[in-house]
Amino acid sequence: MSDIFExxxxxxYKSRINVPYQWWAGETASRFFISLRDDQKILGTKCxxxxxxxxxxxxxxxxxxxxxxxxxxxSSVGTLVTYTVVRRQLASLPRxxxxxxxxxxxxxxxxxxxxxxxxVKPEDINIGMKLQAKFAGExxxxxxxxxxFRPLK
Amino acid sequence: xxxxxxxxxxxxxxxxNKVRDTFADMAWEAVNKALSDAGxxxxxxxxVVTTSNDFWDGRTISCMAVGDASGAKHKNxxxxxGDGTFGAFYGLTRILSGSYGTTxxxxxxxxSESISSLITNASFDPIYDRGLGMDxxxxxxxxxxxxxxxxxxxxxxxxxxxxxxxxxxxxxPYAQLPMKITxxxxxxxxxxxxxxHKLDCSPVSDGCCAxxxxxxxxxxxxxxxxxWIKGVSFCSDSFFLGDRDLSQAPSLKAAAKKAxxxxxxxxxxxxxxxxELYDAFSYQELMWLEALGLxxxxxxxKELEDGRYDLGGALPVNASGGLLSGHPVxxxxxxxxxxxxxxxxxxxxxxxxDGVRLAxxxxxxxxxxxxxxxxxxxxxx
Numbered sequence: 264m265s266d267i268f269e270x271x272x273x274x275x276y277k278s279r280i281n282v283p284y285q286w287w288a289g290e291t292a293s294r295f296f297i298s299l300r301d302d303q304k305i306l307g308t309k310c311x312x313x314x315x316x317x318x319x320x321x322x323x324x325x326x327x328x329x330x331x332x333x334x335x336x337x338s339s340v341g342t343l344v345t346y347t348v349v350r351r352q353l354a355s356l357p358r359x360x361x362x363x364x365x366x367x368x369x370x371x372x373x374x375x376x377x378x379x380x381x382x383v384k385p386e387d388i389n390i391g392m393k394l395q396a397k398f399a400g401e402x403x404x405x406x407x408x409x410x411x412f413r414p415l416k
Numbered sequence: 417x418x419x420x421x422x423x424x425x426x427x428x429x430x431x432x433n434k435v436r437d438t439f440a441d442m443a444w445e446a447v448n449k450a451l452s453d454a455g456x457x458x459x460x461x462x463x464v465v466t467t468s469n470d471f472w473d474g475r476t477i478s479c480m481a482v483g484d485a486s487g488a489k490h491k492n493x494x495x496x497x498g499d500g501t502f503g504a505f506y507g508l509t510r511i512l513s514g515s516y517g518t519t520x521x522x523x524x525x526x527x528s529e530s531i532s533s534l535i536t537n538a539s540f541d542p543i544y545d546r547g548l549g550m551d552x553x554x555x556x557x558x559x560x561x562x563x564x565x566x567x568x569x570x571x572x573x574x575x576x577x578x579x580x581x582x583x584x585x586x587x588x589p590y591a592q593l594p595m596k597i598t599x600x601x602x603x604x605x606x607x608x609x610x611x612x613h614k615l616d617c618s619p620v621s622d623g624c625c626a627x628x629x630x631x632x633x634x635x636x637x638x639x640x641x642x643x644w645i646k647g648v649s650f651c652s653d654s655f656f657l658g659d660r661d662l663s664q665a666p667s668l669k670a671a672a673k674k675a676x677x678x679x680x681x682x683x684x685x686x687x688x689x690x691x692e693l694y695d696a697f698s699y700q701e702l703m704w705l706e707a708l709g710l711x712x713x714x715x716x717x718k719e720l721e722d723g724r725y726d727l728g729g730a731l732p733v734n735a736s737g738g739l740l741s742g743h744p745v746x747x748x749x750x751x752x753x754x755x756x757x758x759x760x761x762x763x764x765x766x767x768x769x770d771g772v773r774l775a776x777x778x779x780x781x782x783x784x785x786x787x788x789x790x791x792x793x794x795x796x797x
Contacts, residue, residue, distance in 0.1 A: 273435040280474055284542075292543045317659070319544045325654050345565065345662060347557035348610040355537035357549035364550055364558060366658050375658035377545045385610070390565050406547055 291322045294334070299408035303398045307372050309333040318372040337371035339396040340415055344368050344375045348385040361385060367394055367412055378406075382413035417678060419797065420511050421635035421642035423518075424454025424628035425754040430592040430742030433528040434622040439473060440485035442524050442624035447486050450520065450626040455638040458487035461628070462516040467496045467503030467523035469746055471535045486522050486626075499523070499694075500625060500750025501779025501789035505650060507629050517634040523750040524624035527743075532620055539783055541656070552696075552783065553617060555657060557609035559784040560699040562663035564611060566714070569702060571611060573717030575602035577698040578615045578740050580720070584727055585737025587766035592621050592742030602698075615740075616698040623744030625751045643757045646774070646794045647678030652787035660784070665707035668778070668788040672708045675776075679792040684709045684776075688792075690759050690769050691731065691776040692752035695738040700785070701725075704778060705733065708790070732769040735759065749779020753791055760795050 288296065291308065298306045307316040308331035310324035316335055323330050346365035349356060356362055363385065366375035380394065393415040402408040426449025428434070428442050437445075443466075451458060464486050466479040475481060479495030486493075494510075496503035500523030507519035536552035563569060576599055585591035597615065605614040635642040651671040654660050672684070681687050691710060695701040702716035710731060711719050719725065725733040734740075736755040739748055756775035758764040777791040 268436065275435075278474070286542045288543050319656075319658075321656075325659060345558045345562035347554050347561060347612075349554050349557070349608070350610070351606065351608045353549075353551055353553060353609075354531050354533035355549045355551040355554075357547065362549070364548065364554055366558065366662070374656065377548060377550070377656075377658055379548060390561070406544060 289322070291320050295320050296404040296408065299398070300402040300404040304336050305339055305369060305396065307335050307337050309335050315373040316371060317374050318369055318376050335371065337369045339369070341367040341369035341372070341376070341394055343388070343390055343392045343394055345390060346380065346388055348388070363388060365394070365412065378409060379411040380413070381411040418512055419632040419635070419644060420508055421630055421632070421644045422627050422753065422757050422793065423630045423635055423639045423642045424450040424456060425626065425757055426450030426453055427590060427625040427751060427754055428623050429590045430621050430623040430744055432592055432619060432621060434526065437622070439482050439524055439526065442622070443482040443485040443522055443626070446624040446626040447520065447522060450628050454628050456628065460518060460638065461487060461491065461520045462518045463492040463494070463510055464488040464520045464522070465494050465496060465503050465507040465510070467498065467500045467521065467746055467750070469497055469525060471538060472525045472527065472530060472745060474530060482522065482524060486520065498746070498781040499779040499789065500747055501753060501777070501791065502650065502749070502781060504627060504629065504750060504753060504791070505648060505789055508645060508648065511629055511631050517631050519629045520626060521629065521750065522624065522626045523747040525744050525746040526622040527620035527745060528622050536783070553612065554609045555783045556697050556700070557612045558657070559662040560611050560697060562661070563699055563703050566663040568714065569699065569717040571603060572599050573702065573720060574616055574698040575599040576720055577695065577701045578602045580726060581695060581734050581738040581740040584735050584767055585741035588737050588741070591737040593619055594737065594741065612697060618696045618739040618743035621742045621744040623742065623747050623751070625747045625754050627750060627754055627757070641761045643760045644794045644797050645791065647675035647681070647792035648790065649674035649678070650787060650789035655786065657784060662784055665703060665785055665788065668704060668707040668785065668790070669709070671788045671790045675790040675792050679794070681792065685711070685731070687774060688731065688776050689772040689774050690735065690756065691733045691778070692736060692755045693733060693738065693778045694749060694752065694780045694785070695734055695740050696743060698740065701733060701738065704785070708776065708778070727767060727769060735764065735767045735769050749777070749789065752777040752779060753793070756791070756793050760793055
C-alpha cells in the first residue's frame with residue numbers, strides 16, 4: 264500500500280484556547296496584598312491550634328483543618344531554603360534568562376515564600392544565605408509589590 | 417480488599433511527535449491491543465475510565481472526546497484528570513464496588529501539540545505565585561537542589577540514572593529515546609535549570625496506554641495470566657511548595673506504607689523484585705526509591721553506583737527505560753503499571769528481568785510529586 268504521507272507536509276490545525284479569566288483574590292490574599300502595597304509589610308496567618316504561621320497567608324491551616332484566626336507580621340528578612348537558576352529561556356519565564364527562583368523562609372514564618380532572587384551572581388548563591396525583600400517603587404497590590412529578594416546587606 | 421487483577425494491556429509506541437495520530441487514533445490502538453492481549457472483545461468490557469488533562473489536550477472535558485475510540489458508547493464511562501495510575505485506582509474502585517466485573521482504563525497525552533512550560537506554569541496558584549513564571553522544570557530543579565543538599569547526592573549519581581534508563585530503553589522497542597550515553601554526556605548537556613541538565617530531564621512525548629482490570633470471577637475467564645493487584649494506595653501532600661520540605665516525599669512514604677500493608681510486605685527492599693518509578697527527572701528516581709523504602713535514606717545514589725538497580729541487579733528499576741526515555745504525561749503512570757505487568761508475566765522481551773513475582777509501579781500528580789499512587793502487583797493470587 265502506498266504511503267499517502269510520503270513527501271508531504273502533515274496537515275496541522277493551529278489554534279488556541281483563548282478564554283479570559285478573572286480570579287477573586289479572596290479576603291485573605293487581599294489583606295496580604297493591601298499590606299504589601301500600602302505598608303510594605305509582609306503578613307502571615309497563624310493557626311491557633313498548631314501555632315504555625317503561614318506565608319503567604321491561608322484562610323485555614325492545611326495541617327489542622329481549622330481556620331487560621333490570627334494575623335501576624337513577619338520579617339522581610341529570611342533564609343534561602345532552596346533555589347534554582349533557570350538558564351534556558353523557558354516559555355513561562357517573565358523576563359530574560361537567567362532567572363533565579365528560591366523558597367525563602369522569612370523570620371517569623373513556618374512556611375517558605377516562593378519568589379525571584381536578584382542582585383546576586385548565580386555562583387554566589389547558596390542554601391542558608393540571608394535574603395531581604397526589595398519592595399517595588401510603584402506597588403499595585405500583587406506579588407510583584409515585592410520586586411525580588413536580594414542578599415541582606 | 418477483594419481480589420482483582422490486571423488482565424490486559426496495550427500501548428502505543430512513545431514518540432516525540434505522533435503527527436499521524438490524533439488522540440482518538442492513539443486510544444483506538446492502545447484499547448484494541450489491550451483487548452487482544454486479554455483475549456476479549458469490547459462487549460466484554462463493563463465500563464470505561466479515561467484519563468486526560470484538558471490543558472494538554474487543548475479541549476475541555478477532553479476525557480469524553482476519546483470515549484468513542486475507547487468503545488465507551490452505551491457503556492458507563494467516567495473520567496479522571498491526572499496521572500493514569502489515579503485513573504486506574506478509580507477503575508479498580510469501580511470493580512470493588514461490585515457494580516462492574518471489568519473496567520477498561522485509558523490514559524493519553526500529546527505533549528508535542530502544545531507548550532508544556534506554559535501548561536505546567538498554569539498549575540501554580542494564580543493569586544500568589546503563577547505570575548513569577550515557574551514551571552515543572554524550574555520547580556523540580558528547586559526540589560533537586562533541596563534533595564542534593566540534604567542527602568549529599570552528587571550530580572554524577574543523578575546523571576547515572578539517566579545513563580541507566582536510556583541504556584535500558586535500547587532493549588525496549590516502545591521507548592522514544594534509547595541512547596548509549598555516559599555520565600559525562602549528561603553533565604555536559606545543556607544546563608536548563610541548575611542543577612538539572614537537559615539529560616536529567618524527561619523529553620516531551622506523545623503516547624497512550626490502556627489496561628483492563630477484572631474482578632476475581634472474571635480474571636481468569638479470558639486470560640491464563642492475570643496479574644493480581646496486591647496493594648494500592650495514594651496520598652497527597654500540601655499544595656504550596658513553600659509548605660513542604662521539598663527534599664522529602666512524605667506523601668509517597670505514606671502511600672507506600674499503606675500499599676505494603678495491604679500486600680503483606682514487611683521488607684520492601686528484599687521482597688519486591690522490580691520497580692517502575694516516575695523518573696520525570698533523574699534525581700526523582702533516587703528520591704522516590706528512598707521514600708518507598710526500597711533504598712536507605714540518602715543511599716540510593718550509592719546503591720545505583722553499585723549496580724543494585726541495573727537490569728541484572730538485585731532490584732531492577734525502570735528496566736523499560738522509564739520516563740527519561742519517553743514521558744507522555746498522564747499516560748506515564750499507567751505505562752509504569754503496564755511495564756510491571758509485562759515483567760511479572762515474563763513478556764518484557766529483551767528487557768525482561770529474572771524471576772519477577774512481585775513488582776511495584778508508581779505514578780504521581782502535581783508539582784514536585786505532590787501526590788503519589790503506589791501499586792503492588794503480583795504473580796501469585
